[in-house]
Amino acid sequence: MKNKPLPFGFVLAASLLILFIILPVLVTLFSTSLEELLTTITDRDVAHSIGLTFLAGGIATSIGILLGLPLAYILARTNFPGKSLLSGIVDLPLIIPHTAAGIALLLVFGRMGIVGSPLSKIGLFFTDSLPGIVVGMMFVSLPLLVNASREAFSSVDPELEQVARTDGASAWQIFWQVTLPLAWQGVLSGAITMWARGISEFGAVVILAYSPKIIPVLIYERFQGFGLSSATPVASLLLILVLILFALLRWLARSVETN
Amino acid sequence: MKKHTFLLLVLAVVFGLTACQPKEKTSLVIFAAGSLIQPFTELEQAFEQKYPEIDIQAEYHGSIQVIRHVTELHEAIDLVATADQALMPMLMYEVNVPGTNQAYAQWHINMATNALAIAYHDNSKYADELTEDNWWEILSRPDVKVGLSDPRFDAVGYRQLMSFSLAQSVYKNPDIFYDFLEDQFTYPIRLVDMGDMQIIRIPEILETTKSSHIMMRGSSVALISLLEAGEVDYAFEYESVIQQHGFRLLKLPNSLNLGDPSLEEDYGKVTVRMDFQRFATVDPIFKGERITYGLTIPSNAPHMVEALQFIRFLYSPEGQAIMQQNYHPLLIPVVVNGVENVPDELQSLLDLP
Numbered sequence: 001m002k003n004k005p006l007p008f009g010f011v012l013a014a015s016l017l018i019l020f021i022i023l024p025v026l027v028t029l030f031s032t033s034l035e036e037l038l039t040t041i042t043d044r045d046v047a048h049s050i051g052l053t054f055l056a057g058g059i060a061t062s063i064g065i066l067l068g069l070p071l072a073y074i075l076a077r078t079n080f081p082g083k084s085l086l087s088g089i090v091d092l093p094l095i096i097p098h099t100a101a102g103i104a105l106l107l108v109f110g111r112m113g114i115v116g117s118p119l120s121k122i123g124l125f126f127t128d129s130l131p132g133i134v135v136g137m138m139f140v141s142l143p144l145l146v147n148a149s150r151e152a153f154s155s156v157d158p159e160l161e162q163v164a165r166t167d168g169a170s171a172w173q174i175f176w177q178v179t180l181p182l183a184w185q186g187v188l189s190g191a192i193t194m195w196a197r198g199i200s201e202f203g204a205v206v207i208l209a210y211s212p213k214i215i216p217v218l219i220y221e222r223f224q225g226f227g228l229s230s231a232t233p234v235a236s237l238l239l240i241l242v243l244i245l246f247a248l249l250r251w252l253a254r255s256v257e258t259n
Numbered sequence: 260m261k262k263h264t265f266l267l268l269v270l271a272v273v274f275g276l277t278a279c280q281p282k283e284k285t286s287l288v289i290f291a292a293g294s295l296i297q298p299f300t301e302l303e304q305a306f307e308q309k310y311p312e313i314d315i316q317a318e319y320h321g322s323i324q325v326i327r328h329v330t331e332l333h334e335a336i337d338l339v340a341t342a343d344q345a346l347m348p349m350l351m352y353e354v355n356v357p358g359t360n361q362a363y364a365q366w367h368i369n370m371a372t373n374a375l376a377i378a379y380h381d382n383s384k385y386a387d388e389l390t391e392d393n394w395w396e397i398l399s400r401p402d403v404k405v406g407l408s409d410p411r412f413d414a415v416g417y418r419q420l421m422s423f424s425l426a427q428s429v430y431k432n433p434d435i436f437y438d439f440l441e442d443q444f445t446y447p448i449r450l451v452d453m454g455d456m457q458i459i460r461i462p463e464i465l466e467t468t469k470s471s472h473i474m475m476r477g478s479s480v481a482l483i484s485l486l487e488a489g490e491v492d493y494a495f496e497y498e499s500v501i502q503q504h505g506f507r508l509l510k511l512p513n514s515l516n517l518g519d520p521s522l523e524e525d526y527g528k529v530t531v532r533m534d535f536q537r538f539a540t541v542d543p544i545f546k547g548e549r550i551t552y553g554l555t556i557p558s559n560a561p562h563m564v565e566a567l568q569f570i571r572f573l574y575s576p577e578g579q580a581i582m583q584q585n586y587h588p589l590l591i592p593v594v595v596n597g598v599e600n601v602p603d604e605l606q607s608l609l610d611l612p
Contacts, residue, residue, distance in 0.1 A: 045464060112382070112489035127490045128467075128474050210476060211467060224324065224477065225412055227331060 025239060032236035040233040046218065050241070053214040056130060057199040060138040061191050064145045069187065072149035073175060077158070087150075094143050101139055102207030109135055109208065128209050136205035137198035145187075145194035152186025153179060185252060192249045196242065284314040287565040288335065290328050292342035292414065292552065293319045293480035294373070294496075297503045298585035299340070305581060306572050313565050321413030321478035323537075326350045329557050330363050331538060336557055337566040342414040342497070344369050344553030348596065349543055356559045366597035367555035368570070368608075371582065371589050373497040374518025374550065375418055377509040378482075383492035389509055395426055398493055399439045400472075406482035406494030407475050410448075410461050410531060415479035417459070417531040417545045419495035422515045424450055424457045424529045425547070429514050443471045456528055463535035497550070499587040517550045551590075556602075567604045574608050 032040075040046050075087055093101060109116040109126035116126050126132040156179050164174045180187070202216040210217060215238050223231035291299050296319045303315040320328070322341035328334045330350060341347065344367060351364035377394055379386055384404075385397050398405050410416035426435045436450045446462035467473050474491050476482050482494040483504055498518075501508045513519040517526055526547035537543060554573075556566045572578050574589065582589050593608045595601050601609075 045466070106488055106490075110488045110490055127485075127488075210474075212469075213466075221477070224320075225327075225409075227327075 025243075028232065028239055029236055032233045036233040037237060037240075040237050045213075046215075046234055046237070049213050049215045049218045050238070052130070052133070052212055053199045053216075056133040056214065057137055057195045059130075060134045060141065060198045061145070061195045063134070064138060064142050064194055065187075065191060068142060068146045069149055072146045072187075073153050073179070075146075075150045076153035090146050091143050093140050098140055098201065098203030099207060102136060102204035105135055105139060105204060106207055126208060128211055130209075130212070132208035133205050133212075133214055136208050137201050140201050140204050141194040141197035144197055145190045148190025148193060149183070149187045152183035152190070155186065156182045185255065189249060189252050192245070192252065196245055196249065200242070284312055285562060285565055286314045286316050287337050287562050287569060289315060289317040289338045289340070289569070290325045290334075290336050291317060291319055291338075291340040292322045292325060293478040294342055294415070294500050295319065295340055295552075295587075296480060297500075298582050298587050301581045301585065302569075302573060302578060305577060306569060309572070310568065313568070315569075319478075319480065321408065321416065322346060323414070323543075324412045324477070327538070330354045333357065335559070335561045337560040337562045338554070338556055338569060339364075340370065340552060340554045342373070342550070342552055343545070344551045344596070345546065345548065346414075346543070347553045347555055350538060350541055351555065351557070352597075353541055354538075356557075359559075361558050363557050363559070364555045365558070365600040366595060367553045368605075369590055369594040369596070370552040370554040371587055372518060372550055372552070373499055373587070374511070374516040375415070375422055375495060376498045376501055376511055376516060377493050378486055378496040378501040378504075378506040379493045379509065380486060380489070380506055382489050383507075386492075386507070391510065391512055392430070394493075394509055394511070395423065395430070395435050395439060399435075401470075403472060403493065404491045405473050406485050406491035407473050408479040408482060408495070409465060409475055409477050410459075411465060411533065411537065413478045414550075415495055415497065417461075418517055418550070420448065420459050420531060421517065421526070421529045421547045422495075422511060424459060425515050425525070427457075428528075429512065443467055443473045456530070459529065459531045461531065461533050463533070499585065502586040517547065520549045523549050563602075567602060570605060571608070574611060 071090070075083065075090075096104070106127070107113055109119075109132065111117060111120050111125070111127065113126075119126075124131060126135055160182070161174050161178055164178050169177070199214070200216060201214075202220065205214055206217050206220070213221065215234070219231050219234050219238070222234060289299065289303075299317060299319075303317055307313065307315060318328075322343050323346065325339060325341050326346050329336050329339055339347075339351075347364055347367045351367075352362050354363050355361060356363060377389075377398075379389065383389075384402060385400070389397055397403060407419060408416040410420055423436045423439055427433055440448055444462070445466045445468055446464050448462065448465070449460045451458040451460060465475070467475055474482075474485060476485070479494070479496050480500065482491065482496065483500070485491045486494055486506060487504075496506075498508065498510070498516075510516065514522060514525060526549065529547040531545040533543065554570065556563060556570075560566055573582075574591075574593070579589055579591070591611050593611055595609065598609075
């Protein structure tokens with residue numbers, strides 16, 4: 001395969017950008033010794049916080065799948081007035097600054113909020129609690145899942161669904177046995193992106209739930225309260241975990257492409 | 260194609276313009292206690308209007324954090340104001356600017372005072388029952404949400420604990436401290452009774468338990484929005500801050516509010532210590548005393564002249580009025596520590612009536 005000639009300077013510009021991304025990551029990783037990393041992994045609070053973060057991201061993604069796949073399917077398969085408005089609404093969390101999202105969520109899910117107030121009667125609280133973390137993560141990361149799933153559903157040939165329909169399959173059977181099996185890799189890749197985006201959320205979560213501390217909040221508190229030397233090992237550990245995760249995601253995405 | 264090029268050009272020009280705004284102003288970096296945010300924001304506006312060539316960049320944190328930014332994080336800061344003047348001799352006089360023999364500060368002004376109180380609102384649970392004599396009992400109820408600020412970072416944080424400890428002797432009830440705090444943190448805050456001295460010990464990791472009815476934040480002003488949103492029923496705040504925000508205010512008795520200079524001796528019977536190395540070289544001990552705010556210019560301040568200008572503005576009739584309107588009057592006549600080291604430019608303040 002022969003490369004096409006590139007406009008002058010493109011390689012330089014691209015290299016600079018790549019360096020801009022990779023350099024901070026590498027510097028952080030190499031500024032932590034293996035020993036510090038080990039102490040950090042065994043630090044009870046860090047381990048607890050990582051567990052909490054991943055769990056909350058998992059719950060948020062699960063709810064996202066449950067409510068988001070139907071929406072993605074509707075957007076992929078049907079046409080109706082107001083559809084572009086609806087997809088605009090789905091994208092809204094991407095452009096709302098996250099601290100503003102946190103305040104908006106607090107006004108709705110807080111103890112005095114229209115949703116939070118009735119739910120507090122049954123003991124479900126959204127401030128300084130796991131449900132609050134989940135809500136914060138979900139809000140900011142949902143568009144990633146919905147949009148990826150929508151694209152995955154769209155890429156499934158409608159003719160296949162049509163064939164199933166003439167064979168007498170119900171709409172639910174078609175979704176479950178035809179569309180989803182063909183789109184699952186795209187959906188999964190969307191779910192992993194949503195999860196990864198969810199666990200990295202700081203702004204929206206910190207307004208709802210400062211504690212229990214998810215890992216981004218813990219890093220911020222250690223940085224603010226105890227300094228760089230206390231925060232860097234935690235940041236390195238998180239970077240490593242996320243890099244592993246991301247490698248997995250890329251691998252998945254690539255197998256989607258080759259299919 | 261042409262359209263694209265045009266669009267790109269427009270974008271480049273827009274970003275270019277925003278990037279090279281004329282910036283000839285001198286910046287004056289102020290780090291101050293969170294409880295000063297309202298009056299200092301007003302001071303900033305008034306000051307910048309009077310001196311348009313100066314741009315104030317202010318940050319507000321818990322008072323311990325404010326000092327940390329100067330002496331541990333070595334940030335270039337021009338003016339420091341804390342809610343506890345004692346932090347200055349303890350953490351700034353004793354520590355040298357790296358690479359010099361010069362302490363971070365050798366003087367400070369006792370700027371203002373305050374009193375600790377309880378902020379609440381109409382929807383606070385048991386608000387109608389709350390009095391000066393039962394607040395500690397109501398705050399200890401498991402269904403009451405109480406906002407505390409972190410004693411590792413913030414002056415209200417350790418002062419509210421002092422109040423609980425002092426309350427034990429004032430109300431002649433040895434259980435008040437633990438009734439409120441027991442089982443609220445994964446590692447406990449302990450009260451050590453030394454007879455005529457009470458020592459409160461703070462663990463390095465301070466994390467509320469799952470079932471806790473306490474919500475903790477890094478500084479007392481961070482609890483304001485929790486009060487406003489109804490997330491907490493009660494929070495410890497300074498009287499000035501409660502009045503600025505118009506919350507309901509429960510005054511604590513003078514023997515507990517750390518605001519009465521004649522009770523200094525009683526306040527001194529309680530101290531707060533950290534069970535860990537919080538600062539590189541100093542092991543801070545927070546002794547109960549009348550709340551006094553401290554103001555100083557770090558010796559390594561890059562904009563000494565502008566910082567002095569700000570202090571003079573603060574003590575001008577206009578500055579004094581702003582503080583007064585925010586329920587936080589300056590202490591006048593001016594009292595300084597390390598009077599021999601006070602810059603000449605500030606000598607005139609000492610003559611204020």
